[in-house]
Amino acid sequence: MFKMEQINLDNSFTIVKPYTSLIDIRNNFLKCDFVIISAKEYYIISKKECNFLALVDDSLSVIEWIEKVNWNPCTISTIAELSMLQTDWSRPVLIKDPEKEEIIGIITANQWVQHLELKNEELSAYFSTLAETINDAVTAVDQEGKVICWNTVAEGTYSIKRENILGQKIGEHFQSESIILHRILNEGRPVRGAYHRPNNDNHVLVNASPVIKGNTVIGGIATEHDITQIVRLNEELDSSLPLLIHQDNPFSSIIGVNVEIQKAVKVAQKVAYADIPVLLTGEPGSGKEMLAQAIHYGGSKRTGPFVSINCSAIPSTLLEIELFGYQKGVFTADKKTGKSGKIEQSHNGTLFIEEIDKMPLDIQEKFLHYLEHGSFYRVGTTELLTTHTRVIASTSQALEAMVKEGKFNENLYYRLTVINIDIPPLRERPEDIVKLVEQFIQEFSSKYKKPIPKIASEVITILVNYEWPGNVRELRNVVERVILLNDENIIKSNHLQKNITSNYYVHNGDISGMHETSLQEEEKEELFIIQEALSKTYGNKSAAAKLLGMSRGTLYNKIKEYGLN
Template identity: 70%
Template sequence: MFNIGQMQLNNSFTLVEPHTSLIHIKNELLEHDFVFVSGETYYGISNSEYNLIAIDEDSLPVINWIEKVNWLPSKVSTINELSTSTTDWRRPVLIKDKDKGDIIGVVTANQWFQQLEGENKKLSSYFYTLAETINDAVTAVDQEGTVICWNSVAERTYKIKRENILGQKIGEHFKAESLILHHILNEGRTVRGAYHRPNNDTHVLINASPIIKDNTIIGGIAIERDITGFVRLNEELDSSLPSLIDQEKPFDSIIGVSSEIQQALQIAQKVASADIPVLLTGEPGTGKEMLAHAIHYGGSKNTGPFVTVNCSTIPSGLLEAELFGYQEGVFTSDRKVGQAGKIEQACNGTLFLEEVDKMPLDIQEKFLNYVEHQSFYRVGGSELITTNTRIIASTSQPLESMAKDGEFNETLYYRLTVINIDIPPLRKRTEDIIKLVQQFIHEFSSKYKKPIPEITPKVMTLLMNYDWPGNIRELRNVIERFIILNDENIITLHHLPKNIVDTYSGDNSKVPSQNETSLKEHAPIKEEALIIEEALRKTYGNKSAAAKLLGISRGTLYNKIKEYELN
């Protein structure tokens, strides 16, 4: 740990034979800091000890004087051996070259102490600089729980100045039994990503580890990330999130004429009143949350709350407390402060678990127990709480293969898939795009107080042919974008995002020419017939939809079909 390789050795020394006279030793001490009597054992005399030999006869051999006064020997060591516990620092230590064995210098106890003190200050500087560089609160305590490090982020997080907590027991500022560091000191276990609430107003995620020396815990260090803002924002979103559908006619709010979406809606309507878990699968943005709302408001628990938990956005350390709540006094010294979890909040209603595949396995085990018994314990609680809450979960991942690979609790998987409703991606239900576009145009025109614009056939063709990797959510965002940007009451190519235009810009069979804005602009007869055929194909023969796509009336379309003898 210490950089003793760069230690300055004292080179002012000489070696003498055991029978060297004291007068010679005295003379050598006038020129050197140390004289060492060599042999099987080395004895060192420093020039500060000159007066001790001055009182004896000059002719006396030095070895006789050493035996007479019981002079302590000096240890011979290499630089790397100095830090071992066997080094005797009562006398100066001779340092030998580890390869050649030659004596190369001298180290005294005072020099060694100064070296250790300098290295300790250097390490402390590194440690405190690191603590200040981290964007999280850093706390370190010794084995007694006394605070030895408290960085500036900790000051801001807990509103406690460094000078008011350093050197004090951490339990004087926080309730001892709720402090992670106390568990660290008592049990020696590490903590990763644990939710923690050290006082009423603060929520943190904590990583903590014991400091161990020679198999003994000598302290603990914790790094805490303040997630108070996240928790409050999550609470605000939960309280302000509007319903996505018409609660009176929930399933009518979901647009879809394709056979796949109609089949999904039929299953959803049948199970809405059945108090069993439902798993919604499908790509991101396909409308799983909207269908969950429809099942809730179309079922027997429609008068109860609809509560959402997104397992992918809530940190794993917080998710357990978010779902199950926590008991009074567990995370804070205030015995009156507790929190009901989302399961309790959704009692007699529906709990919607978004991205359930992101739920950690240990929490899955506890959640499975709730699904099986409709009861659970709060975090830190001993009271069994029973609630009647319906569970709807969603995932965009292959949950079955995750369960087989041990990445998802297999029993929980089977519990959640009593009813599995898969929502097809938008690229497989292009016949729904026209109605979705119309709905979103009306929605955002009303929201931004703008007249309902006309959409050119070119724009509609692009919207029909685009793959929509973000599905309905992406389509909705695109419509909102061009409603905001539109000032001409007509939607043209430049209102669309560049990625959509670029996707089909080189395909003339799918994209009308740059100058074409309407079928009425006298396209050649053959080309007009091809355009009508393409529109009918894209709308699966739906003539009303094809007419809207082409920007003409349904009567005109019928006349054109008859004129060109189209099937």
């Protein structure tokens, strides 16, 4: 933290031969503070010690006087070696240049102590500033558990003023069994990203390390990231999960004439009564949660709870607690409270695990055990619990590739993919966009108590030809915004966001470039079919190609051949 070269050395000295007379020694003190005698060993006499010279015969040489009074030699050292334990501070220490091997100054024990005190103050200032710079609560304790650092964030997190805790044992404010720093002092092992509840009101993620000097633990430091609001928000979200389908006829809520979406719905209907895991795959916003709800309310678990957990929205260290729960008294001293996890909460119902690809590997292993045996352990207990829960998982990632990269548990992958339902993105099912728009218009007109507006044909064309990177969710949000902000009885293109209209181009159905009279009958029939497909898909060539069962390249060639723009 600091450099020893910053030491102020005393360079008021002179070096004399061992046979210099005592009279000359005393005369030297008129011009310097120290006299250094260079013999087999080095000796130092300070100006304050010159009165000892008057007690003997002046005719003696200084080396004879040294031998007579048994004067102790001094240590010669470099600046870098000063802090070593073998330095003898009974006499002032000579400092030499490590390269030139010449004496460059003197330092006394008193000067050294003052220097160390100054550096200690500087280190303390650096540490205090660092503790206040960090956005997390910072606590430091000595080997007895007494608090020696408590930053402003810690004051706010735990409502304990610095002056009320510094110098006191941390156990006086928190129950011993709930303090990670106690474990650090006892075991001497660091903790990284551990979920922790130091009291009944706070949820934190802890990083803690022992302070080690030599091989001895002399204290511990912990930083605690407050996630109380995240936990409470997650609990609020759990208590207000939106119902996306009609419970009485759940699969009717999933609109789609697209072949792939119809196939996905049929598979979902078949497995709704089978008590096996289902994996839903598809891009974000494509409707995975909606299909999960349809499977739940349309199957054997419909009378039970539908519980959802999003692996990407919860810190990985908290995810295990949220999924499996924890035993009473594990994270707080309150023996009366524990917490059931999502698996318990969904007993006799459905557990929907969103973005399971974000689940850490160690939790995947524990969850796999549950899928195989139907039983699990709460965190902090050896009591085996059993639940009957239907599991539906979703992902927008390619799990097979993640398995090959070692980022996803292979056995869990095979366990989940017995039934794999893939939901196509909205850009691949443009034929469904019009019906979805109509449904959302009715939904939000009712919600905001507005008359149902008409839709300009240009708007339909724009919406059908837009790529929809956010899929059905984005389309729903666009319609809600239009209904909320528009007070006219018709939806026009200027009511749409610029990012949607900027990608729009008008498809002109003019066929004047070719006279139908010059076409053969087969060609006329083919032209009519292509025109019908383009009309049904509002000019979307990709969708039209699918309806016609041909590639986009072939369709583009036909359009050019028949002069269709």
